[in-house]
Amino acid sequence: MAGVRQFDEQQAYAAALDVFWTKGFRATSMLDLATATGVQRGSLYHAYGGKEQLFLRLFDQFANDFLARVAEALTPSDPREALLRFFDCCIASITTGSPSRGCLSTRTAVEADPGAVEDAVRKLLDDLEELVFEALSAAGLTVERREAARLVVAHTRALAVLERVYGDPARLRETAATLVSALVR
Amino acid sequence: MAGVRQFDEQQAYAAALDVFWTKGFRATSMLDLATATGVQRGSLYHAYGGKEQLFLRLFDQFANDFLARVAEALTPSDPREALLRFFDCCIASITTGSPSRGCLSTRTAVEADPGAVEDAVRKLLDDLEELVFEALSAAGLTVERREAARLVVAHTRALAVLERVYGDPARLRETAATLVSALVR
DNA sequence: CCCATGTTTGACAGTGGTGTCAAACATACC
DNA sequence: GGTATGTTTGACACCACTGTCAAACATGGG
Numbered sequence: 001m002a003g004v005r006q007f008d009e010q011q012a013y014a015a016a017l018d019v020f021w022t023k024g025f026r027a028t029s030m031l032d033l034a035t036a037t038g039v040q041r042g043s044l045y046h047a048y049g050g051k052e053q054l055f056l057r058l059f060d061q062f063a064n065d066f067l068a069r070v071a072e073a074l075t076p077s078d079p080r081e082a083l084l085r086f087f088d089c090c091i092a093s094i095t096t097g098s099p100s101r102g103c104l105s106t107r108t109a110v111e112a113d114p115g116a117v118e119d120a121v122r123k124l125l126d127d128l129e130e131l132v133f134e135a136l137s138a139a140g141l142t143v144e145r146r147e148a149a150r151l152v153v154a155h156t157r158a159l160a161v162l163e164r165v166y167g168d169p170a171r172l173r174e175t176a177a178t179l180v181s182a183l184v185r
Numbered sequence: 186m187a188g189v190r191q192f193d194e195q196q197a198y199a200a201a202l203d204v205f206w207t208k209g210f211r212a213t214s215m216l217d218l219a220t221a222t223g224v225q226r227g228s229l230y231h232a233y234g235g236k237e238q239l240f241l242r243l244f245d246q247f248a249n250d251f252l253a254r255v256a257e258a259l260t261p262s263d264p265r266e267a268l269l270r271f272f273d274c275c276i277a278s279i280t281t282g283s284p285s286r287g288c289l290s291t292r293t294a295v296e297a298d299p300g301a302v303e304d305a306v307r308k309l310l311d312d313l314e315e316l317v318f319e320a321l322s323a324a325g326l327t328v329e330r331r332e333a334a335r336l337v338v339a340h341t342r343a344l345a346v347l348e349r350v351y352g353d354p355a356r357l358r359e360t361a362a363t364l365v366s367a368l369v370r
Numbered sequence: 371c372c373c374a375t376g377t378t379t380g381a382c383a384g385t386g387g388t389g390t391c392a393a394a395c396a397t398a399c400c
Numbered sequence: 401g402g403t404a405t406g407t408t409t410g411a412c413a414c415c416a417c418t419g420t421c422a423a424a425c426a427t428g429g430g
Contacts, residue, residue: 002398003406024296026211029387043408045389102295109349110287110295111209122350142327147363154360157346158339164294165307175339178332182367187428188376214417228378230419 005047012037017058021101025055026111056120062104063124066093067131074135080184082135083152087176090156095169103160129153140185148183155179190232197222202243206286210240211296241305247289248309251278252316259320265369267320268337272361275341280354288345314338325370333368340364 015036019028030051034041048054073089076082094103109121133149141148159172200221204213215236219226233239258274261267279288294306318334326333344357 002396002404004397006396006407026296031387040409042410046407106346107295109346110292111211118350125350142367143363147359150360151363151367154340154343154347158343161291161294161342161346162339165303165310174332175335178328178336179367182327182336182364187374189427191377191426216417225379227380231377
């Protein structure tokens, strides 16, 4: 195979993801991505087809990394402990950076119009729910296990929005702790 | 006073709000607003100064209307009943229209960058929390009253995001019901 | 009835984005 | 080393939007 890609793809992925995360899917232009990655606009079109297709690749990697970290956080068998660590993990993810970048998937879900991008977010939430569901033991919950898992995932979305509005990690942890109190007997 | 506004301001407000609600703050252009209201772009600039200032006026009206409806829903003294009606009210607001328009304040909070617009959303959430707090009696809750109010308002944000992702009102009602179960003894 | 005042209009110049393409280029393979 | 193959580059044509402005306009008050 001759004609070989001249840029480091993983490095470009990281830079591009950072742009999407910081500016949001809609607001980032191909020019932004070109500048951040150091790859010419034309090359990006050639290599990936366009903004959405590039985003989908990045998001796939991001989602896998995130799910791995979540799975790790959910290991304690005590539901209270597991859930608190789970929420800490989510809050850490959305409050890093200065100013903090917020939640990539939530922002994407809210501002993207229906299509492959929205499907990707839905899949992430479904996967998240499944992880939480598996991690929870039925005993010790104040509501049915499936419902609890859904509510927990729902609350991650609430945290994402509140991070934008109040920008206060401590407040996010409090709200999460409240939910855990209400959910664990 | 000579030189008088030629268009019906309330009618223009309604049309403009609908555009913002449907397309989102960022994605709506002054041209969109001009088309929807039947008022020339230049006139809109002249009368209101620009997109953000116009939005703030609309949002203020919207917020007042919404809070009034919420207060009405929260009248029952039984916390379970009050909260379920409260969530029904919120869900109704975000699932009307076809396709449904979603939650104006959440969408705005997530896609607007810091500034007056974000402040307006924060104020709405603070007002909402206060209404819920006042409506709840301490007795019968599984967590402290202030915390409960915050969690309830937080959950409205979760519903807004989930509406975008799953587009299923029944599912939203289920999640809300789960939260109420966990929150009311 | 006229005039002062605020409104409306369409046009203007500027900005920033899009997607495509031919030509220049780099390189793995024979 | 030459060649085929895929990549990079910068330019091109196009579009949507912004904010402003002078001139045309409508109308209430004198």
